[in-house]
Amino acid sequence: MILRRLTLKTVLILIAIFWITPPLSLTKVGEWSQKADMLTARFGLSTSAVGGKIYAVGGRVGNTLLSKTEEYNPVKDRWARKANMPTPREGFSTSTVAESIYAIGGGNLGGMLAVVEAYNPATNSWARKENMPTPRWGLSTSVVNGKIYAIGGDEAALMTVEVYDPATNSWARKENMPTPRWGLSTSVVNDKIYAIGGTPNGFESLRTVEIYDPVTNSWAQGEDMPTPRWGLSTSVVNDKIYAVGGTPNGRDGLRNVEVYDPVIDAWAKLPDMPTLRGNLSTSAVNGKVYAIGGSQGLLRRALSTVEAYDTGFLPQSVQSMGKLTTTWSALKYH
Numbered sequence: 001m002i003l004r005r006l007t008l009k010t011v012l013i014l015i016a017i018f019w020i021t022p023p024l025s026l027t028k029v030g031e032w033s034q035k036a037d038m039l040t041a042r043f044g045l046s047t048s049a050v051g052g053k054i055y056a057v058g059g060r061v062g063n064t065l066l067s068k069t070e071e072y073n074p075v076k077d078r079w080a081r082k083a084n085m086p087t088p089r090e091g092f093s094t095s096t097v098a099e100s101i102y103a104i105g106g107g108n109l110g111g112m113l114a115v116v117e118a119y120n121p122a123t124n125s126w127a128r129k130e131n132m133p134t135p136r137w138g139l140s141t142s143v144v145n146g147k148i149y150a151i152g153g154d155e156a157a158l159m160t161v162e163v164y165d166p167a168t169n170s171w172a173r174k175e176n177m178p179t180p181r182w183g184l185s186t187s188v189v190n191d192k193i194y195a196i197g198g199t200p201n202g203f204e205s206l207r208t209v210e211i212y213d214p215v216t217n218s219w220a221q222g223e224d225m226p227t228p229r230w231g232l233s234t235s236v237v238n239d240k241i242y243a244v245g246g247t248p249n250g251r252d253g254l255r256n257v258e259v260y261d262p263v264i265d266a267w268a269k270l271p272d273m274p275t276l277r278g279n280l281s282t283s284a285v286n287g288k289v290y291a292i293g294g295s296q297g298l299l300r301r302a303l304s305t306v307e308a309y310d311t312g313f314l315p316q317s318v319q320s321m322g323k324l325t326t327t328w329s330a331l332k333y334h
Helices: 001-019 316-323 324-334
Strands: 032-034 046-050 053-061 064-073 078-082 091-098 100-104 116-120 125-129 138-142 147-151 159-164 172-173 183-189 192-196 209-212 218-222 233-237 238-244 257-261 268-269 281-285 289-291 306-310
Touching: 032 159, 046 100, 053 091, 053 100, 053 289, 078 316, 091 138, 091 147, 138 183, 138 192, 147 192, 172 257, 183 233, 183 238, 192 238, 233 281, 238 281, 238 289, 289 316
Parallel strands: none
Antiparallel strands: 032 306, 046 053, 053 064, 064 078, 091 100, 100 116, 116 125, 138 147, 147 159, 159 172, 183 192, 192 209, 209 218, 233 238, 238 257, 257 268, 281 289, 289 306
């Protein structure tokens, strides 16, 4: 009887391990791996992560604007369709606050948009919010202390910074960014926003890094990115900013990947992304940076490609899930 109990317990533990723990990957730290293609090929999209899943929204293929929302599960390496965004658009930006994704601005093949729409993954529904004061596309947004900062944008190259408060559904103007640009990417480390790259005109590419402090409402200069580019995407893992892909001239895609350490204000080169591309989007989940979609060539061929870079950093919450004691407790009490 004792042997039988031990055997049953062992079996239950093994089941729990295989059920709860994500499958092992053969990918090594510092390497790229191929993932399941996005359901819809597109560029000029935006992605954001909620609850360990990545949501790819909007974008463009050829001269068709998209409103499609697709959810990626990194554990299962699988995509699923979700409710369409009400406004088809490209060149907009998304940010996550309190488990909701806010899609801000963008373009509609000639016009600039001020539209703000919020997606709730829990209810799979969209809601209209207060318009951004300045219509624009090619902007970037980032979140600090529950507020969304919309920075730069527009083909005329804006320095504009406006902040949205989801709690009050209202906007306010902030100090201009020193360098007017669009096609930039922004990321947050230690409550400061790093505005990286971009273009003033669609031809010239910038290496510029400027740092915004919401507390003092002021800007400072950071070390230039090694590769001048726009249409890139940045994501943060373990307080380091990963700059991925982009274009130097609006025509040629890049494989370049560089990482910035704000503590020492320095950049380092990383292994190239397998697929050269610009106008892509990235999101980080569990220590991996996922590069999603984008375009290639002068005709901007839309891609559905998804590739993941393993930074080697695993958040504590994920590490604990792999421990036997945690696994057994989860089995015991649920």
